[in-house]
Amino acid sequence: xxxxxxxxxxxxxxxxxxxxxxxxxxxxxxxxxxxxxxxxxxxxxxxxxxxxxxxxxxxxxxxxxxxxxxxxxxxxxxxxxxxxxxxxxxxxxxxxxxxxxxxxxxxxxxxxxxxxxxxxxxxxxxxxxxxxxxxxxxxxxxxxxxxxxxxxxxxxxxxxxxxxxxxxxxxxxxxxxxxxxxxxxxxxxxxxxxxxxxxxxxxxxxxxxxxxxxxxxxxxxxxxxxxxxxxxxxxxxxxxxxxxxxxxxxxxxxxxxxxxxxxxxxxxxxxxxxxxxxxxxxxxxxxxxxxxxxxxxxxxxxxxxxxxxxxxxxxxxxxxxxxxxxxxxxxxxxxxxxxxxxxxx
Numbered sequence: 248x249x250x251x252x253x254x255x256x257x258x259x260x261x262x263x264x265x266x267x268x269x270x271x272x273x274x275x276x277x278x279x280x281x282x283x284x285x286x287x288x289x290x291x292x293x294x295x296x297x298x299x300x301x302x303x304x305x306x307x308x309x310x311x312x313x314x315x316x317x318x319x320x321x322x323x324x325x326x327x328x329x330x331x332x333x334x335x336x337x338x339x340x341x342x343x344x345x346x347x348x349x350x351x352x353x354x355x356x357x358x359x360x361x362x363x364x365x366x367x368x369x370x371x372x373x374x375x376x377x378x379x380x381x382x383x384x385x386x387x388x389x390x391x392x393x394x395x396x397x398x399x400x401x402x403x404x405x406x407x408x409x410x411x412x413x414x415x416x417x418x419x420x421x422x423x424x425x426x427x428x429x430x431x432x433x434x435x436x437x438x439x440x441x442x443x444x445x446x447x448x449x450x451x452x453x454x455x456x457x458x459x460x461x462x463x464x465x466x467x468x469x470x471x472x473x474x475x476x477x478x479x480x481x482x483x484x485x486x487x488x489x490x491x492x493x494x495x496x497x498x499x500x501x502x503x504x505x506x507x508x509x510x511x512x513x514x515x516x517x518x519x520x521x522x523x524x525x526x527x528x529x530x531x532x533x534x535x536x537x538x539x540x541x542x543x544x545x546x547x548x549x550x551x552x553x554x555x556x557x558x559x560x561x562x563x564x565x566x567x568x569x570x571x572x573x574x575x576x577x578x579x580x581x582x583x584x585x586x587x588x589x590x591x592x
Contacts, residue, residue: 268577269295272363275460277460282382307577312368321340413555441464471582480498548562
């Protein structure tokens with residue numbers, strides 16, 4: 248087991264593979280009215296296919312939303328592009344697992360169709376939870392100030408509430424040390440722009456973060472050969488005063504699946520940046536997911552990797568693998584169209 252937190256960002260995403268489908272998503276969080284004001288979340292997601300010959304991507308789907316949340320993560324306003332009238336029913340709901348249940352109730356077709364919008368709406372809970380970490384990059388004394396504002400009993404309750412929620416907060420973990428808030432171990436790691444300089448079309452457009460800002464970004468690449476191959480990435484990062492970025496959480500996933508049953512044949516996680524030394528232990532339990540159909544990953548991850556068996560952020564990365572069949576559908580559709588065109592020629 249590692250004795251120090253991982254601090255090794257993978258940097259740029261790889262260029263788009265030829266003959267692949269790619270989904271990218273991001274939620275950028277800012278505070279237009281300052282720390283005491285509402286959070287502004289801008290979510291964007293895009294699906295593209297890159298032909299086997301390479302070149303410009305083929306656009307398949309694109310969604311976005313803008314939401315405002317109170318400091319307790321209650322949604323006070325939200326709209327999407329393209330518009331979904333049902334989205335108004337999320338106003339008044341609070342970020343957390345409950346929000347995901349409400350999302351399934353009011354917009355079940357989004358999850359059923361694995362739309363780009365569903366992925367970023369599902370991500371509101373996690374993105375809003377960790378967003379405040381961005382302030383630590385602009386105020387070196389942020390953690391100390393938070394600690395100073397708490398009584399000893401409040402600090403003890405916070406640690407008790409966290410214990411057991413994930414591998415990083417397992418009993419005895421360094422994350423439960425009350426003195427942690429006086430150290431810099433949660434300072435993250437330097438990272439580069441996710442967009443590869445040789446593949447500017449590989450990502451959708453991010454918002455510009457010139458002030459305090461947090462970003463949750465995902466990438467899922469799907470290719471098809473004798474098996475389905477999935478290369479996925481997950482990163483939480485913040486802006487900094489000098490214009491660079493620092494990552495708080497980062498994982499890479501490599502997965503293969505059967506092309507007929509869509510069941511997982513192999514799965515590996517590469518933890519790159521995590522706040523506590525104990526966090527990577529969750530990767531040892533990934534074998535529990537072997538044989539799971541990709542479309543059932545959201546439920547399977549929650550059932551098998553709950554509590555100290557999983558890492559909250561690894562689980563978030565794994566749950567999104569349920570989107571892979573939709574990407575494969577784009578790939579097959581476009582490959583079929585190309586084949587038909589060649590036959591017609």
